[in-house]
Amino acid sequence: MGTTRNVDMSSQEVKVKKVENPVEEAVAEGQEDGEQAAKTHKKVVKQRVRSKKYVITKSKVDKTRHYDPLSAMELVKQLSYSKFEGTITADIQVKDTSVNAEVTLPHDTGRTRKVVVVDDQVLKQIEEGNFDFDILVASPDYMPKLAKHAKELGPRGLMPNPKNGTLTANPEKAAKELTSGKRLLSTEKKQPLLHITLGKTSMDSKKLIENLQAVLAALKGKVMKVSLAPTMGPGVKLDLEKV
Numbered sequence: 001m002g003t004t005r006n007v008d009m010s011s012q013e014v015k016v017k018k019v020e021n022p023v024e025e026a027v028a029e030g031q032e033d034g035e036q037a038a039k040t041h042k043k044v045v046k047q048r049v050r051s052k053k054y055v056i057t058k059s060k061v062d063k064t065r066h067y068d069p070l071s072a073m074e075l076v077k078q079l080s081y082s083k084f085e086g087t088i089t090a091d092i093q094v095k096d097t098s099v100n101a102e103v104t105l106p107h108d109t110g111r112t113r114k115v116v117v118v119d120d121q122v123l124k125q126i127e128e129g130n131f132d133f134d135i136l137v138a139s140p141d142y143m144p145k146l147a148k149h150a151k152e153l154g155p156r157g158l159m160p161n162p163k164n165g166t167l168t169a170n171p172e173k174a175a176k177e178l179t180s181g182k183r184l185l186s187t188e189k190k191q192p193l194l195h196i197t198l199g200k201t202s203m204d205s206k207k208l209i210e211n212l213q214a215v216l217a218a219l220k221g222k223v224m225k226v227s228l229a230p231t232m233g234p235g236v237k238l239d240l241e242k243v
Helices: 022-029 052-058 069-079 120-127 140-147 171-179 205-218
Strands: 002-008 013-019 046-050 087-094 100-104 115-117 135-137 182-186 193-200 223-229
Touching (some): 046 052, 115 171, 205 223
Antiparallel strands (some): 002 013
């Protein structure tokens, strides 16, 4: 059983609570950056420092409630306190770490992704340490050359892989699909968690919900818990039966 600490720096008071399952709490509470869940199942006690604004904002969330999709989406928008336009993310806990799926979202998330197909020019760019792209697609012929840069590509999640469709005999077709909105969903390396961008806080809630429904449909039968969170702000637990 681990222990987490929440510290309000304005009062210097430290509150300690026991956590039965740190993975579930990470998903249930969401993260301030809306993108990263807590690194869990570690026996090391960590101290988490929250800003006064975060603590005040979190008080608006009913911890005992699982919200219906519309109520959750509207509340997440209200909880967002970033000075820039926030992004809404679904933090999803699934049954195991081997979950992979494909989905094409019905609505643009507002996030432009640059997809490139490996050729000699892209290889030169990689050799120079220039990774000016979000997704790298390649044919098997280029893998021996890309293997030389595995230490740089791997940690960035850029190494082409047949499991997510980025290593294929028809890379041009795959790149076109990825550019048009196709998403490859996969869990974190050692955690049964996915973090999926649904869109911006300025988007219509109905469109955000439809993006969420598409993701959950692609993960059908594998989802255990979901929370929604803005870029900056606490998470909101979702009632899956009402999605």
